[in-house]
Amino acid sequence: MPNTQTLEISALFSDSSGDYVRVCKHIVDVLNEESGFVALGYPAMAEQHQRAGRLTKFFNFANDVKLSMATTQYQPANRNRYRGYYPAPEIRGFSDKERLDIGPEPGLMAPNLEGSEILSESNPWPSTEPQAGWRLDSLQYFDDLREIAVALLDAIACGLNLERRDTDDLCRGRNGTLRLLNYLPQSPKNLYSNNVPEIVDKTNRWITGIEHVDTTTLTLLWQTYPGLQIKGRDDVWRDVVPPEGGLSIHCGDLFTKLTSGVINGSIHRVLGDGTHRTSVGMFLEPDWATVIRPPNVDEGLSYAEHLLGVFSTRKKQARRY
Secondary structure (H helix, E strand, C coil), X not given: CCECCEEECHHHHCCCHHHHHHHHHHHHHHHHHHCEEEEECCCCHHHHHXXXXXXXXXXXXXXXXXXXXXXXXXXXXXXXXXXXXECCCCCCCCCCEEEEEECCCCCCCCCCCCCHHHXXXXXXXXXXXXXXXXXXXXXXXHHHHHHHHHHHHHHHHHHCCCCHHXXXXXXCCCCEEEEEEEECCCCHHHCCCCCCCCECCCCCCEEEEEEECCXXXXXXXXXXXXXXXXXXXXXXXXXXXXXXXXXXXXXXXCHHHHCCCCCCCCEEEEEECCCCEEEEEEEECCCCCCEECCCCCCCXXXXXXXXXXXXXXXXXXXXXX
């Protein structure tokens, strides 16, 4: 399978207007055809690479510490239902992973909607840090990646000749989700016969994350081991193999109507070969009250309404299995 392109984006953070416009147009061309790319040359890239690695040390905690931050779905005595820790399933399979979701701090005020109180909850934090400064590192990484994501959204607007006001509401503010993911090591030989993974390529990799489009504006992803794939407009899956410090960039579902289909939400999936893999993703999100135009919806609605609707749909689908 081919790889996604790697783009040098340092011009987005310099004073050279000519280089800026050139890179903006290149970004749009690549997103239009391949739906994603790997970014290099963003501010403090080496430092950010080291910080991301430190954040994933959270998964070295004992289970009791991690479960103290779990959502009520897994620990009913806990108060958090949205932000927090999501453990791997107790019965092991071929796509086992655990994750930690971190939001803006302090949390954003929730809109007056049924069920919206989860959107304003505070982040849970471990009573002891996996290493000194871990909480501050988490919040700093959240802020820094969000700034990079906003710069990229501005660049896409420039490359498409969109009015700045068309994209401002989708990124101004503080909202977003920083997601730490830990894909556990495993072997298909240990699986039950009725739970066989779908082998999808000649290297015997199997699907550990089904294909989907993120419910967001823009996603930035750091990873320790290849696995992420993005499907281009040509329906070809491309491997995301970033050099050290590189960030995978792909678009959420809010891009389709915003760009009249020039750039669609990026269809992506994750493959595994049993190797342990960690990743850290930044999901750039509008503030809750921002009116958006998601795909398959004729009228505008607030981002909070959209997200709560997505949550409701996922719960109904989960009950079927």
